[in-house]
Amino acid sequence: MSSPAKGVALPQSPVKGGSPTKPGSPLAQSKKSSKASSPTRSTGAAQPFVHQNSDDEDYYTRPDFIYGGPFIGVNRPSPFLDTGTPMNLPLQGTFKKSFAYFSLKERIPVILTKIIDYLSRDGGSIKSANGASEEDLKNFMQSVVKLKNDLVTNKDYDPFTVDTANAKKWNMWIENQENKKYFNNTWMFTECYLYRKLREGCELTKGLQKFDYFEAQKKSAFDNNVELMCIVADKMVTMVNKSEKDKRKADFITLLKICLWANKCDLSLSLGSQVNLIQAAKDATEKLRLNPPPPPPPPKKGKKGKPAKEAAPQAPLVISHDPFQMILDLKDKLLVDDTAKIADQVQNKADAMLKAINAAAEEVKDTKDAKDTKDTKDKKETKEAAPAEAKDGKEKKEDAPKPIPCPAKMTVPQAVMFDIVCDNTGYELFADLCLAHFLVAQKIVQKVRFHVKDMPWFISDVTEKDFRYVIDACSNSNFSKEASSGATEGEGGAPKIIKADNLRLLGQAWNQYLTDGVFQVMAEEFWTTPHVYRDMKKYDPILYRKLQYAVAIMFKGDLNYRKLLGDRNVNPTTGFEASLQGFIPAPIIAVRTVKAELICGLPKGKWDQLTTADEKWMQSGDYGVIQFCPKGEALKVSDRPCMDYCQTCFGVVCPEHTDI
Numbered sequence: 145m146s147s148p149a150k151g152v153a154l155p156q157s158p159v160k161g162g163s164p165t166k167p168g169s170p171l172a173q174s175k176k177s178s179k180a181s182s183p184t185r186s187t188g189a190a191q192p193f194v195h196q197n198s199d200d201e202d203y204y205t206r207p208d209f210i211y212g213g214p215f216i217g218v219n220r221p222s223p224f225l226d227t228g229t230p231m232n233l234p235l236q237g238t239f240k241k242s243f244a245y246f247s248l249k250e251r252i253p254v255i256l257t258k259i260i261d262y263l264s265r266d267g268g269s270i271k272s273a274n275g276a277s278e279e280d281l282k283n284f285m286q287s288v289v290k291l292k293n294d295l296v297t298n299k300d301y302d303p304f305t306v307d308t309a310n311a312k313k314w315n316m317w318i319e320n321q322e323n324k325k326y327f328n329n330t331w332m333f334t335e336c337y338l339y340r341k342l343r344e345g346c347e348l349t350k351g352l353q354k355f356d357y358f359e360a361q362k363k364s365a366f367d368n369n370v371e372l373m374c375i376v377a378d379k380m381v382t383m384v385n386k387s388e389k390d391k392r393k394a395d396f397i398t399l400l401k402i403c404l405w406a407n408k409c410d411l412s413l414s415l416g417s418q419v420n421l422i423q424a425a426k427d428a429t430e431k432l433r434l435n436p437p438p439p440p441p442p443p444k445k446g447k448k449g450k451p452a453k454e455a456a457p458q459a460p461l462v463i464s465h466d467p468f469q470m471i472l473d474l475k476d477k478l479l480v481d482d483t484a485k486i487a488d489q490v491q492n493k494a495d496a497m498l499k500a501i502n503a504a505a506e507e508v509k510d511t512k513d514a515k516d517t518k519d520t521k522d523k524k525e526t527k528e529a530a531p532a533e534a535k536d537g538k539e540k541k542e543d544a545p546k547p548i549p550c551p552a553k554m555t556v557p558q559a560v561m562f563d564i565v566c567d568n569t570g571y572e573l574f575a576d577l578c579l580a581h582f583l584v585a586q587k588i589v590q591k592v593r594f595h596v597k598d599m600p601w602f603i604s605d606v607t608e609k610d611f612r613y614v615i616d617a618c619s620n621s622n623f624s625k626e627a628s629s630g631a632t633e634g635e636g637g638a639p640k641i642i643k644a645d646n647l648r649l650l651g652q653a654w655n656q657y658l659t660d661g662v663f664q665v666m667a668e669e670f671w672t673t674p675h676v677y678r679d680m681k682k683y684d685p686i687l688y689r690k691l692q693y694a695v696a697i698m699f700k701g702d703l704n705y706r707k708l709l710g711d712r713n714v715n716p717t718t719g720f721e722a723s724l725q726g727f728i729p730a731p732i733i734a735v736r737t738v739k740a741e742l743i744c745g746l747p748k749g750k751w752d753q754l755t756t757a758d759e760k761w762m763q764s765g766d767y768g769v770i771q772f773c774p775k776g777e778a779l780k781v782s783d784r785p786c787m788d789y790c791q792t793c794f795g796v797v798c799p800e801h802t803d804i
């Protein structure tokens with residue numbers, strides 16, 4: 145990992161004056177606490193105070209100029225604390241033992257440096273692929289260099305200068321921030337700002353408007369995991385034929401877990417380095433070999449008349465890269481498993497929703513029939529009264545387009561829909577598509593809406609272009625390879641050949657689903673704003689309402705999880721529903737491998753146990769949760785109709801919101 149650019153590294157000299165460890169201060173408490181019981185879980189809210197190592201020494205001790213008088217050295221209180229994130233506070237770059245601080249100080253500068261390297265190394269091909277000029281490339285590169293320097297020197301955010309409605313909104317949000325410095329504001333705001341600012345660098349050029357600086361990495365990530373996709377595709381064949389209840393439930397659960405572990409494949413945590421699950425499995429096996437788990441305890445003797453308890457199974461010593469075997473191998477790393485509840489309740493809710501939709505359609509039909517009968521009667525009377533020549537003319541049949549009622553008035557959706565708020569492209573998106581395909585094929589739902597990003601985001605997040613790329617790449621794959629060691633062997637012990645035949649079929653089916661509107665891709669602006677989800681209603685009520693039509697919404701990955709929890713270090717034993725802070729447009733499913741220091745819904749003592757074993761377990765992506773909140777806000781006739789209401793649709797037929 146390279147350090148921040150020369151000459152701009154954050155200063156580390158001691159602050160003059162001020163007691164660094166006041167009794168009762170967060171730092172004092174952290175010093176008292178042992179490493180294992182984590183200082184930050186027992187502290188109260190952090191108060192800014194002067195301490196020894198300020199990351200912004202210059203600013204906090206810079207002399208004040210008194211008009212007409214001397215420069216006087218003052219010690220301002222520094223917000224930097226030598227702790228992790230205190231409980232219930234937002235993750236923030238001021239907590240020097242937190243992953244947020246480490247990310248801003250070390251990880252993101254590396255990500256930005258890699259973009260700069262890429263631009264200088266592949267400038268020629270970037271220019272020709274985008275029709276961009278040398279000037280465009282130079283300007284973009286300069287903007288990335290400046291962004292990196294501003295970050296590592298903890299400057300104030302720059303306002304956006306590109307003339308777009310979105311940039312104006314960002315400027316307003318920046319203006320509303322109490323802290324405008326990269327490290328001093330919330331990690332969420334700063335991180336999102338950085339990715340948005342990167343985009344602006346392209347928007348300000350003529351020729352790089354559509355340039356995706358992460359595209360090449362995303363494409364390689366797809367190629368690196370095709371073998372896994374072929375393995376999953378072969379199994380999918382057995383999951384899509386209409387099956388009986390128990391198998392359907394078991395397959396639903398399996399696919400949720402495939403979706404979970406696919407979330408290991410993000411390029412942001414790996415700083416853009418390729419994540420190859422086959423290699424990762426080999427590395428994990430090697431780790432186990434060097435540090436094997438203790439043998440399971442001997443079976444307990446049964447009480448009088450009762451059979452002896454079975455011995456606990458030996459923890460696996462080889463981690464397979466076969467995604468289905470991986471589910472079993474990683475069983476203990478799945479910290480919260482609500483999959484059975486999800487499978488049951490999504491099915492039940494979907495059945496109930498279908499009934500309501502059919503009943504509503506029946507009602508509309510009855511009204512229409514009654515109207516048609518009346519119309520026919522009226523017409524007949526008019527005809528009889530009409531002049532003779534008109535009676536000879538043929539009757540014109542009109543094919544009225546299917547109206548979409550005003551979304552503000554609609555309380556029953558148009559179809560049973562499942563929503564996926566996507567995270568990473570490549571293998572993770574492939575896994576999400578498999579789950580979506582399964583839900584449609586088993587007729588649990590009629591439609592799946594995929595929510596993707598409207599700009600390159602956190603390196604590997606799915607954009608609309610990536611979405612189509614993955615489907616096309618699956619349809620056209622001609623992968624064929626002898627299975628790597630660790631995968632299932634073929635008949636008679638012969639090496640198994642892994643082929644893309646079924647993967648191609650899946651890709652073709654998905655293309656058809658897209659054409660038919662069974663799969664829908666939506667790239668709403670809200671997903672690339674810095675707002676956490678409890679604020680969605682305020683910032684994007686229309687999206688909130690759209691989500692309310694879903695039978696359930698699956699939020700993928702770590703960043704979505706952070707936004708669901710308000711990016712706060714909540715108490716790890718707080719329940720999932722309470723942690724959502726009122727954000728329940730529909731039942732919520734969170735499927736996330738743990739890559740940031742926040743989690744909820746853990747059993748008592750689990751967090752301490754994991755932290756004792758490995759202080760950094762929350763940064764590794766090795767653990768996962770699949771959590772469920774079955775509640776959803778009931779759909780009422782809206783008291784806050786959408787912006788088009790009464791302007792163009794007049795509450796009858798919506799010309800705008802065809803995605804509902």
Ligand SMILES: O=P(O)(O)OC[C@H]1O[C@](O)(CO)[C@@H](O)[C@@H]1O
Binds near residue numbers: 410568700702
């Ligand atoms: O792709 P995911 O699962 O959202 O992870 C994104 C990564 O980026 C981060 O937001 C940090 O930059 C982490 O939370 C996580 O490591």
